[in-house]
Each structure stands twice: as C-alpha cells, then as structure tokens.
Amino acid sequence: MTASAILSKTYKGKWALVTGASAGIGVALAEDLAAAGANLVLTARRVDRLEALAQRLQEQHGIQTRVIPADLADPAAPQQLYEATEGQGLEIDLLINNAGFGYLGEFLRSDLAFQRTMVDVNCAAVVDLTHRYLPGMVKRRRGDILILASTAAYQPVAYMATYAATKVFDRYFAEALAEEVGRYGVRVSALCPGPTESEFGQVAGSRKEEKRKYQPAAEVARLGLEGLVQGKTWVIPYSGGRIQVFAQRFVPRRIITKAAEKMFRPDTVK
Numbered sequence: 072m073t074a075s076a077i078l079s080k081t082y083k084g085k086w087a088l089v090t091g092a093s094a095g096i097g098v099a100l101a102e103d104l105a106a107a108g109a110n111l112v113l114t115a116r117r118v119d120r121l122e123a124l125a126q127r128l129q130e131q132h133g134i135q136t137r138v139i140p141a142d143l144a145d146p147a148a149p150q151q152l153y154e155a156t157e158g159q160g161l162e163i164d165l166l167i168n169n170a171g172f173g174y175l176g177e178f179l180r181s182d183l184a185f186q187r188t189m190v191d192v193n194c195a196a197v198v199d200l201t202h203r204y205l206p207g208m209v210k211r212r213r214g215d216i217l218i219l220a221s222t223a224a225y226q227p228v229a230y231m232a233t234y235a236a237t238k239v240f241d242r243y244f245a246e247a248l249a250e251e252v253g254r255y256g257v258r259v260s261a262l263c264p265g266p267t268e269s270e271f272g273q274v275a276g277s278r279k280e281e282k283r284k285y286q287p288a289a290e291v292a293r294l295g296l297e298g299l300v301q302g303k304t305w306v307i308p309y310s311g312g313r314i315q316v317f318a319q320r321f322v323p324r325r326i327i328t329k330a331a332e333k334m335f336r337p338d339t340v341k
C-alpha cells in the first residue's frame with residue numbers, strides 16, 4: 072500500500088502512540104503511520120514483536136520509534152506510559168486506543184477474571200490514557216485520538232455480551248468526546264470495524280460463522296486514520312457494516328438482538 076497523502080501531510084514528523092501494536096489492526100495502524108512519516112511509540116505486552124516491528128519500520132521509513140511494554144489491565148500502566156512519553160518531553164499528537172480483546176461463548180460459563188480484564192483493557196485503560204494525553208493536546212490546540220470500537224457496538228450481541236458492551240462504551244465515549252473537545256482543536260473518532268483479519272478470533276475463541284468475509288487490517292487502518300483526519304467522529308470501514316447499521320434503525324432492537332443470538336449461538340447451546 073502506498074503512503075496516504077492526507078496522512079503524510081498531517082502526521083509526518085509527529086509522534087503517535089499506538090496501543091495493541093503487537094498484532095492485527097495495531098500493526099496495520101503502525102505500518103500506515105510509519106509510511107506517512109510519523110514517529111511511533113509502540114506498546115503492548117509482547118515486547119519481542121514490538122521490537123521487531125519498530126526495527127522494520129525504522130529501516131523501511133526512516134522514522135523514530137520507542138517501544139514501551141505495558142499490560143493495560145494494570146491500572147498503573149497508563150500513568151507509566153504517560154511518564155515515559157510526555158513526561159520526558161515527547162509530545163504525542165495522535166493517541167490510538169486500539170488494544171482490546173473479546174470473548175465468544177456463554178457468559179455463564181466464562182471465566183470471571185477474563186471478563187473483568189476485558190472491561191479494564193477495553194474501557195478503563197481507554198478512559199485513563201485519553202484523560203492523561205488530552206490536556207497536552209488542548210494546550211497545544213492540536214491533537215487526534217482514535218478509539219477502536221466495533222460494529223458489535225451497534226446492537227447487543229449474545230455470547231459476546233461483555234465485549235459488545237465494552238465496544239458500545241468505546242463508541243459512545245469517542246463520539247461524545249469529539250463534540251466536547253473539537254472546539255480546542257482536538258479530533259476524536261470511533262473506528263468501528265466488522266470482521267477483520269487479526270488474532271482477535273484466537274483470543275476470543277473461534278467464531279461460529281467462519282464463512283464471514285474478513286477485511287484486511289491495512290484497509291481498516293487506512294480508512295480509520297483518514298476518517299479521523301477528515302473530522303469524521305465515527306467510521307465503519309466496510310460497506311456491508313454501513314448497510315447493516317443503517318437498516319437496523321428500522322427494525323425493533325429486540326428483533327435484532329434475537330437475530331444476533333441465533334447468529335452467534337455456539338453449537339454447544341441447544
């Protein structure tokens with residue numbers, strides 16, 4: 072994929088912080104930003120992957136990188152990330168809250184710690200990081216925040232109950248914040264992908280409807296980043312998702328919820 076002109080114009084020489092940069096959509100976001108000439112702070116737990124990515128992107132694009140390993144389930148992690156960046160004088164112009172994971176299966180039979188950690192990583196860490204980096208952006212009258220939501224944020228999803236709820240939180244948080252802080256020169260956008268090529272399914276437990284078409288992560292990243300720069304407060308990066316979300320407006324939510332239950336019901340549930 073060639074570099075995006077609008078991304079180069081916006082981010083060349085600026086610093087972006089990408090959470091969840093060790094896999095999937097996070098890697099694609101980092102690659103697209105590096106191609107546009109942005110310098111990158113890469114964070115996740117798997118430091119070997121982050122270091123390999125940083126090395127590759129430095130060599131390919133001549134950008135600067137910092138690798139900061141962090142477990143975002145740890146409430147101390149956002150403050151540590153902040154201190155290692157803005158605290159050291161490294162101004163973050165683009166914060167990408169991408170790290171997250173899901174669970175597919177019956178809530179009843181799930182592990183409580185896994186469910187609880189999902190809320191911590193998908194929601195609490197997003198609020199915490201955003202709250203820490205926002206004042207600097209407002210002071211500079213410049214900054215962008217991208218938050219990974221999902222098309223799962225547009226209806227309740229049985230067997231992904233907690234995950235879909237975390238994503239509606241992310242989506243509403245991003246859209247509301249966009250209205251609050253636009254006046255200070257800060258753009259916020261919710262990126263709402265549908266099924267995307269990544270390690271999501273391995274972590275969540277394999278998806279029943281494996282026949283669904285999976286969108287390349289690079290395409291999702293490009294559309295999300297360009298949408299943010301264009302001032303879109305939410306982006307659904309594939310046409311099927313946009314049509315589905317539009318059509319759902321005309322159907323009672325109870326019917327949609329029941330249809331989702333059928334679609335995601337595991338074979339073990341009769």
Ligand SMILES: NC(=O)C1=CN([C@@H]2O[C@H](COP(=O)(O)OP(=O)(O)OC[C@H]3O[C@@H](n4cnc5c(N)ncnc54)[C@H](OP(=O)(O)O)[C@@H]3O)[C@@H](O)[C@H]2O)C=CC1
Nearest residue numbers: 091093094095096115116117143170171221267269270271
């Ligand atoms: N793929 C899809 O179909 C869709 C994904 N999304 C969203 O996109 C985002 C990225 O997911 P995707 O790329 O698909 O999934 P992947 O599993 O491929 O990547 C998830 C990333 O999140 C990081 N992460 C997970 N837990 C933690 C943690 N405790 N601390 C720090 N980092 C963590 C992982 O890093 P590590 O394990 O190294 O810590 C990894 O880099 C998520 O927010 C997801 O909800 C939204 C819609 C669709």
Ligand SMILES: N[C@@H](C=O)C(=O)O
Nearest residue numbers: 221222223264265266
């Ligand atoms: N929207 C995706 C997850 O967030 C999916 O369809 O699996």
